[in-house]
Amino acid sequence: MDHQNTRRKKQKLSPESQFRSTLDQCSKTKDLTAAISLYESSPSPTLTLSNLNSFLYICSNSLSDPETRQSAIEFGFKLFHHHSNGDNFKPNEATLTALSRLAAARGDGDYAFELAKSVKKYGVAPKLRTFSPALICFCGGAAAAADKAYEVEEYVGSVGLHLEEPELAALLKVSIESGKENKVYEYLHKLRAALREINESTVAIIESWFSGKNAADVSLVSLDSDRIKEANTRNGGGWHGLGFLGNGEWALQRSKIASNGQCCACNEQLVCVDTDTEETEKFAQSVASLAMERELHSNFKEFQDWLEKHSEYETVVDGANIGLYQQNFAEGGFSVAQLDAVVKEIHSKSKKWPLVVMHKKRVRSILEDASKRELIEEWLDQGVLYGTPYGSNDDWYWLYAAVKLKCLLVTNDEMRDHIFELIGSNFFSRWKERHQVRYTFTKGGGLKLIMPPSYSLVIQESEKGSWHVPIAGEISDESSRTWLCVTRSGSREDEEVSGNLVSNGNNNTS
Numbered sequence: 001m002d003h004q005n006t007r008r009k010k011q012k013l014s015p016e017s018q019f020r021s022t023l024d025q026c027s028k029t030k031d032l033t034a035a036i037s038l039y040e041s042s043p044s045p046t047l048t049l050s051n052l053n054s055f056l057y058i059c060s061n062s063l064s065d066p067e068t069r070q071s072a073i074e075f076g077f078k079l080f081h082h083h084s085n086g087d088n089f090k091p092n093e094a095t096l097t098a099l100s101r102l103a104a105a106r107g108d109g110d111y112a113f114e115l116a117k118s119v120k121k122y123g124v125a126p127k128l129r130t131f132s133p134a135l136i137c138f139c140g141g142a143a144a145a146a147d148k149a150y151e152v153e154e155y156v157g158s159v160g161l162h163l164e165e166p167e168l169a170a171l172l173k174v175s176i177e178s179g180k181e182n183k184v185y186e187y188l189h190k191l192r193a194a195l196r197e198i199n200e201s202t203v204a205i206i207e208s209w210f211s212g213k214n215a216a217d218v219s220l221v222s223l224d225s226d227r228i229k230e231a232n233t234r235n236g237g238g239w240h241g242l243g244f245l246g247n248g249e250w251a252l253q254r255s256k257i258a259s260n261g262q263c264c265a266c267n268e269q270l271v272c273v274d275t276d277t278e279e280t281e282k283f284a285q286s287v288a289s290l291a292m293e294r295e296l297h298s299n300f301k302e303f304q305d306w307l308e309k310h311s312e313y314e315t316v317v318d319g320a321n322i323g324l325y326q327q328n329f330a331e332g333g334f335s336v337a338q339l340d341a342v343v344k345e346i347h348s349k350s351k352k353w354p355l356v357v358m359h360k361k362r363v364r365s366i367l368e369d370a371s372k373r374e375l376i377e378e379w380l381d382q383g384v385l386y387g388t389p390y391g392s393n394d395d396w397y398w399l400y401a402a403v404k405l406k407c408l409l410v411t412n413d414e415m416r417d418h419i420f421e422l423i424g425s426n427f428f429s430r431w432k433e434r435h436q437v438r439y440t441f442t443k444g445g446g447l448k449l450i451m452p453p454s455y456s457l458v459i460q461e462s463e464k465g466s467w468h469v470p471i472a473g474e475i476s477d478e479s480s481r482t483w484l485c486v487t488r489s490g491s492r493e494d495e496e497v498s499g500n501l502v503s504n505g506n507n508n509t510s
Contacts, residue, residue, distance in 0.1 A: 245465030
């Protein structure tokens, strides 16, 4: 009986199905030889787009093996040219990405770039992986061409994509090899802006720059220390962006950072990097726009106007988050005592009252309790408490206030709800790191405020000209993380100067 069932299954498998089944197996095992044999033994050479993509996938995955590399390139392009002549042929993103990889593998960065740009022609949504082969091709090997790599980067940005560490590292490397000091500086800062920690392979490229003659030769002299400080402050701390400071050779060390943010190698004080003024303002506007789309426009506008007249706050408190902390939700528990402890702790530390944001509905409910009424009325009189309108989402209000006023935000909210996904960005995670204050209450009712870290996990450039690079790796806590410490004996910490880029060798600023 089983034998008959097996025969029926075999009989039901059409030649096309058999071909697809075998191709799937080749794709699963990434067996290029078997895939070529399957194609050449097929009586019908016409391929569906899905089948063509499977073959191209196998080819692109065979490029890392020197024994199959050339065969993969030749077979892949043979298939593409043979099956792309029809009027109805329309490649998708997977097709163009695989072909771009094959073109880059044979050193043809120009063709890889043209293939990637053709996503527009075919109405395909662009992805970074489609453009990466051309960029990497222009950055390395015999086909290295820095200016063409920069052209790819510019195009990638124009279609709304953002480079990641492999692409930024490749651009940094080709800039170093091309002697373009200004571009090296630019890509160090792009790595700083894009990443929290840097992989060892990229760190090795950074080390190759600072240990080389070009890095020792280039120096930004005669720069007023007040200008450096002002730029550092404007950028949120941790970088000034004016150029390599100091003169002479650089000293490179691997170091640890103490809990207070001090480098154990050079004693430089790392900082908790804030977001820059322009970014913060744009973010506040984005939050306001989204809030007014989802809240009653007049209500949120009223809050914005109120905040303009009451901009003295240094701390915003998520009232509901604190009042409901470790309470019995089923019984509607809300601890005014916990909220009061936070308010008093903030006032004792800063001598300023915080702004507590909470629903009017909850405020009204608490006011009905005679034992708590006096405290709430006192908060209202002192401007400590703002009640958000009925039907509103108070998250928009406390978030906007904290961003707009550039102050601390006390909440344990992880800010992962759908409303935060709407504004999710690298900026938002950096903003939270710098501004969110967490809290905990012990069993005895003791309060502990957990302030933002004393320093940020990000590449830092000091006002003295030193650099500190956090290195990625498996660590138990931040105190065990290794950092690359880069200092210069001729730092310009106390000198007053005027502002020209001087290089003892050839200084290519392009």
